[in-house]
Amino acid sequence: MSEKIPVAQRLSAVKPSATVAVAQPARELKAQGIDVLSFSVGGPDFDTPVHIREAAKKAIDSGATRCTAARGIPELREAICDASAKRRAGVTYEPSQVVVSVGAKHTLFNLALALYDEGDEVLIPAPYWVSYPEQVRLAGANPVIVQTTEEQGFRMTPEALRAAITPKTKALILCSPSNPTGAAYTGEQLRALADVAAEHNFWIIVDEIYGQLVYGGFEQKSIAEVAPDLKDRIIIVDGVSKTFAMTGWRIGWMLGPEYVTKACEKIQGQATTNPSSVAQHAAIAALRGPWEPMEEMRQAFEARRSIIVEGLNAIDGISCGMPEGAFYAFANVQALIGKEGGGKKLETDLDVAGYLLEEARCAVVPGTAFGAPGFVRISYAASNEMIREGLSRIGEALSKLG
Numbered sequence: 001m002s003e004k005i006p007v008a009q010r011l012s013a014v015k016p017s018a019t020v021a022v023a024q025p026a027r028e029l030k031a032q033g034i035d036v037l038s039f040s041v042g043g044p045d046f047d048t049p050v051h052i053r054e055a056a057k058k059a060i061d062s063g064a065t066r067c068t069a070a071r072g073i074p075e076l077r078e079a080i081c082d083a084s085a086k087r088r089a090g091v092t093y094e095p096s097q098v099v100v101s102v103g104a105k106h107t108l109f110n111l112a113l114a115l116y117d118e119g120d121e122v123l124i125p126a127p128y129w130v131s132y133p134e135q136v137r138l139a140g141a142n143p144v145i146v147q148t149t150e151e152q153g154f155r156m157t158p159e160a161l162r163a164a165i166t167p168k169t170k171a172l173i174l175c176s177p178s179n180p181t182g183a184a185y186t187g188e189q190l191r192a193l194a195d196v197a198a199e200h201n202f203w204i205i206v207d208e209i210y211g212q213l214v215y216g217g218f219e220q221k222s223i224a225e226v227a228p229d230l231k232d233r234i235i236i237v238d239g240v241s242k243t244f245a246m247t248g249w250r251i252g253w254m255l256g257p258e259y260v261t262k263a264c265e266k267i268q269g270q271a272t273t274n275p276s277s278v279a280q281h282a283a284i285a286a287l288r289g290p291w292e293p294m295e296e297m298r299q300a301f302e303a304r305r306s307i308i309v310e311g312l313n314a315i316d317g318i319s320c321g322m323p324e325g326a327f328y329a330f331a332n333v334q335a336l337i338g339k340e341g342g343g344k345k346l347e348t349d350l351d352v353a354g355y356l357l358e359e360a361r362c363a364v365v366p367g368t369a370f371g372a373p374g375f376v377r378i379s380y381a382a383s384n385e386m387i388r389e390g391l392s393r394i395g396e397a398l399s400k401l402g
């Protein structure tokens with residue numbers, strides 16, 4: 001036997017996806033035939049709308065089965081520009097300013113490789129989506145976490161941003177509405193952050209993948225709309241996964257300066273050649289409409305948001321603010337820390353999530369995974385019946401705590 005050859009050093013600082021890891025114990029229980037309700041998922045529970053599926057079938061039958069341009073087919077990039085112009089008032093992009101990738105996660109990964117050098121700092125407000133810091137690390141740069149609080153609605157203040165900026169700051173990654181909190185920034189709040197950023201020179205990467213899933217009349221704004229003066233350093237990340245219930249199709253994209261798209265295209269051309277040809281055609285159908293199936297899904301999420309947030313607040317020991325968007329409730333479980341259940345003391349949010357899995361048979365994600373101990377993320381990408389059943393099980397399990 002030869003000596004074990006180690007894997008690359010760059011992986012030593014990188015954590016595996018926390019949300020994937022958390023799903024594992026629930027999967028094991030399910031495999032044993034135990035009825036576990038999963039509130040840990042990050043994708044819509046709906047099927048992809050019929051007209052999108054039909055467009056994919058047609059694409060296969062009409063021969064769209066070969067490699068495409070690395071950055072995606074022109075018709076899709078045009079559809080992306082048109083859809084973006086409708087959504088973001090006064091902001092227009094050309095197809096040459098778009099790169100389509102294998103999901104928005106891949107877009108962000110391309111950007112990390114294209115933009116960050118060894119030792120660069122990338123500002124990430126917490127709670128954050130689990131992949132942001134790890135992708136920064138994989139690129140050899142350093143994530144700098146900017147804490148936000150529940151009192152601030154989990155939104156980074158201009159003061160906190162200013163305090164985190166150093167000469168090494170290369171980028172800020174902003175997610176609005178956010179995974180995991182559902183919090184979204186108003187136009188004014190974005191402008192206030194842009195004012196601080198304008199005093200410096202770093203990239204502003206905005207992840208707007210949940211931008212069309214906002215509720216209660218919340219007026220979704222892109223930083224690109226409110227800070228046209230910074231357009232040459234704003235990069236928008238978006239995709240079809242969430243809005244169109246298309247997580248498995250793997251189509252996401254960036255909109256930004258042409259020279260950045262060229263850099264991303266170079267990386268992608270060596271990594272994946274291109275995103276799936278069939279999925280690209282499906283994405284065109286998604287963006288071109290009809291819009292009704294998406295509006296129906298959005299309305300269903302909005303109704304579930306009320307059920308889950310009201311239900312959680314009715315449970316002793318849990319409190320939860322009303323998120324503006326996405327499909328996550330981010331519940332404060334600090335009042336449960338120190339209680340005893342199942343013969344164990346709950347010392348952290350990880351223990352709370354573990355207890356809920358064992359006692360309530362409900363899978364939730366501990367806030368620690370998102371840089372926010374003391375909270376749990378509960379996805380409402382689940383039917384009303386499942387949400388009601390989950391709330392009842394959680395309430396009952398927590399009532400047994402001593």
Ligand SMILES: Cc1ncc(COP(=O)(O)O)c(C=O)c1O
Nearest residue numbers: 042103104105129179239241252
């Ligand atoms: C905030 C955020 N950004 C990006 C993504 C990646 O989406 P996809 O790669 O499916 O396009 C996700 C998926 O969970 C997400 O929650």
